[in-house]
Amino acid sequence: LAKTTQPISMDSYEGQEVNITCSHNNIATNDYITWYQQFPSQGPRFIIQGYKTKVTNEVASLFIPADRKSSTLSLPRVSLSDTAVYYCLVGDEGFNKFYFGSGTKLNVKP
Amino acid sequence: EPEVTQTPSHQVTQMGQEVILRCVPISNHLYFYWYRQILGQKVEFLVSFYNNEISEKSEIFDDQFSVERPDGSNFTLKIRSTKLEDSAMYFCASSDGQGRNSPLHFGNGTRLTVT
Numbered sequence: 001l002a003k004t005t006q007p008i009s010m011d012s013y014e015g016q017e018v019n020i021t022c023s024h025n026n027i028a029t030n031d032y033i034t035w036y037q038q039f040p041s042q043g044p045r046f047i048i049q050g051y052k053t054k055v056t057n058e059v060a061s062l063f064i065p066a067d068r069k070s071s072t073l074s075l076p077r078v079s080l081s082d083t084a085v086y087y088c089l090v091g092d093e094g095f096n097k098f099y100f101g102s103g104t105k106l107n108v109k110p
Numbered sequence: 111e112p113e114v115t116q117t118p119s120h121q122v123t124q125m126g127q128e129v130i131l132r133c134v135p136i137s138n139h140l141y142f143y144w145y146r147q148i149l150g151q152k153v154e155f156l157v158s159f160y161n162n163e164i165s166e167k168s169e170i171f172d173d174q175f176s177v178e179r180p181d182g183s184n185f186t187l188k189i190r191s192t193k194l195e196d197s198a199m200y201f202c203a204s205s206d207g208q209g210r211n212s213p214l215h216f217g218n219g220t221r222l223t224v225t
Binding site for chain 1: 114141143145152153154155158160165166168199201203211213214215216217218219221
């Protein structure tokens with residue numbers, strides 16, 4: 001079981017960069033790492049995905065070290081609207097089965 | 111941008127009743143999923159579906175649950191005899207390729223309340 005471990009919560013202030021790290025010691029060779037954002041009473045929303053090194057898109061960056069046992073989601077200059085729960089997912093041993101961890105609740109303060 | 115749509119947004123039912131939750135995945139997607147989230151808890155995997163059959167299921171997905179793709183557009187989750195502990199948000203998701211490398215696109219869920 002490709003279990004993920006994240007901090008339960010983080011606080012930040014508007015305009016700061018936030019880095020959320022996820023541990024996934026048992027990641028399989030072919031698995032990608034995917035991060036989702038969830039607001040209350042909404043479905044999770046895809047943020048970014050990567051396999052190794054660094055990936056950047058218009059909302060975030062994802063850093064993955066060479067051993068791939070962890071990954072770090074970086075949110076530049078957060079705003080109040082970034083207050084949400086952030087989940088990292090890796091594929092599981094099954095063909096098509098993905099487990100969410102407990103997620104990190106990010107609280108952005110003014 | 112195409113999206114996954116779920117109906118109804120809120121369903122209230124009595125214990126022991128059957129419910130069917132409906133989803134319309136993104137049209138060119140091939141892989142379909144159901145997840146649930148009990149209030150205040152994490153998102154839990156229920157089942158994945160590909161090529162008109164179940165690919166994977168979790169231990170939560172017991173004989174009381176079933177999924178179906180009755181036509182080319184809908185994907186349904188049926189709970190045969192609801193229990194109080196089935197009260198949760200149920201999310202449908204779809205993806206367009208090999209599950210491991212394709213992001214899941216989620217709907218905004220159906221809130222099921224069992225009384």
